[in-house]
Amino acid sequence: MTIDWWTLAIQAINVLILIWLLARFLWRPLEASIEARRKAAEATLKEAEAMRAEAAAGLAEIDATRARFAEERAAGLAEAKMAAEALRTDILSKAAEEAEAQKALARTALAREAEETRAAWAKAAAQLAVDIARKLLAHLDERALREAFLGSLTRELAQLPEAARRSLGANGAALTAVSATPLDSTEKERCRALLGEAIGHPPHLAFATDPGLIAGLELKGPHVIVANSWRADLETIRAEIGHDRSR
Amino acid sequence: MNSPLATQTLFHIGPVPITEQVALTWVLMVVLSACCWAVTRRMSLTPSRLQAFLELVVETVDGQIRETMQAEPAPYRAFIGTLFVFILFANWTSLVPGAEPPTAHVETDAALALLVFLAVIHFSVRANGVSGYLRSFASPSLLMVPLNFVESITRIFSLLVRLFGNVMSGVFVVGIVLSLAGFLVPIPLMALDLLTGGVQAYIFAVLATVFIAGTVSEGRPAASDNAASSNETERGPQ
Missing domain, CATH: 3.30.2300 (THUMP fold)
Incomplete structure (x- = not known):
């Protein structure tokens, strides 16, 4: 077996050239692609993290707003309750006054009616007395x-x-x-x-x-x-x- | 049938003979480069199936290098990955009718082994300097220098002989069976050649990685040396 040194040298050079070619057309582009994807994934993750933080901040703000709404609602309810209580007191006092006035009117009407009744009864009694007196007088x-x-x-x-x-x-x-x-x-x-x-x-x-x-x-x-x-x-x-x- | 040990010259460029294996290697280089260019010229963040497959190959090669060398794979990826891809496709050219794998000839395997030998030196010197590379022969002690030196040569020969023997024997067996039996009889052996070609490409690439990793790690200064030198630096000149 003999070794062709020319062929050995040419093959060594060929492999070296192939290493350069593949480094240029295969390994570097693929490495760049993988790196670009890794950076894109990192950027996406960072963006997602930022969005998550933003969402958390938004949730916290919503919670604070809800708490504020609850406080305002409680204050509004208390104010409405106080206003309703004042209105109720006012209505009750007015109703009491009106009832008192109605009662006074009723009393007056009752008194007048009683007076009229009494006057009528007195008149009737007087008339009856006169009639009785006249009848008695007729017998005397x-x-x-x-x-x-x-x-x-x-x-x-x-x-x-x-x-x-x-x-x-x-x-x-x-x-x-x-x-x-x-x-x-x-x-x-x-x-x-x-x-x-x-x-x-x-x-x-x-x-x-x-x-x-x-x-x-x-x-x-x-x-x-x-x-x-x-x-x-x-x-x-x-x-x-x-x-x-x-x- | 020609002997797989013989080289067949197709033509000459001046004094340089261009053999069949060189021509086939050129064809392989052109096809691989063109395919890679065609696939990788339009990369996108949402990969196609082919791009995803190639990225999986890259990730696998990187993972293998990272596990073996305990280092970042980028400086070694092009060399190790190209060795694997070239040997794999060179082995699989046996399926092309009339073509003989370049790796079935000892010159191609020797060239690959020579490149691994030079790459070991290159990466070790680049990582640890010339002294570091030379220090790797004295690991774990000075007594091991002759043995390590011989080992650095013999392991390269083992690479060469392993790849050449496996691929050449496969081609040889298929040729013998084809000459003795019918047209379809060698098909199981050719399928076995596919498996053998893949395994041999993987073994060659992994062994090259191991040799480079061993030399790079052995050439590093010991922990005690590091501590001593750092103490000297902290004390400074008095």
């Missing part, structure tokens, strides 16, 4: 009744103070004897005599008739009226009843 002897009222009139005059009694009909003042039914002449004389005896001097007496008295005999002077009739009694009774009710 009018002359005896007038005699009785004349007697009671003289008693009323006797109970007056002496000075007041003496002033009745003094100085020629006219007195009027008012009866429910007309008096006959005998009764008029007797009345004049009894009144003169009561007041201490003969009176200047006139006679009048007023059926509204129901029954009775009243004496009217310029300054004094001596009420002596059932109407006056009924008026007195009604006034006393009203006085007792108001008391």
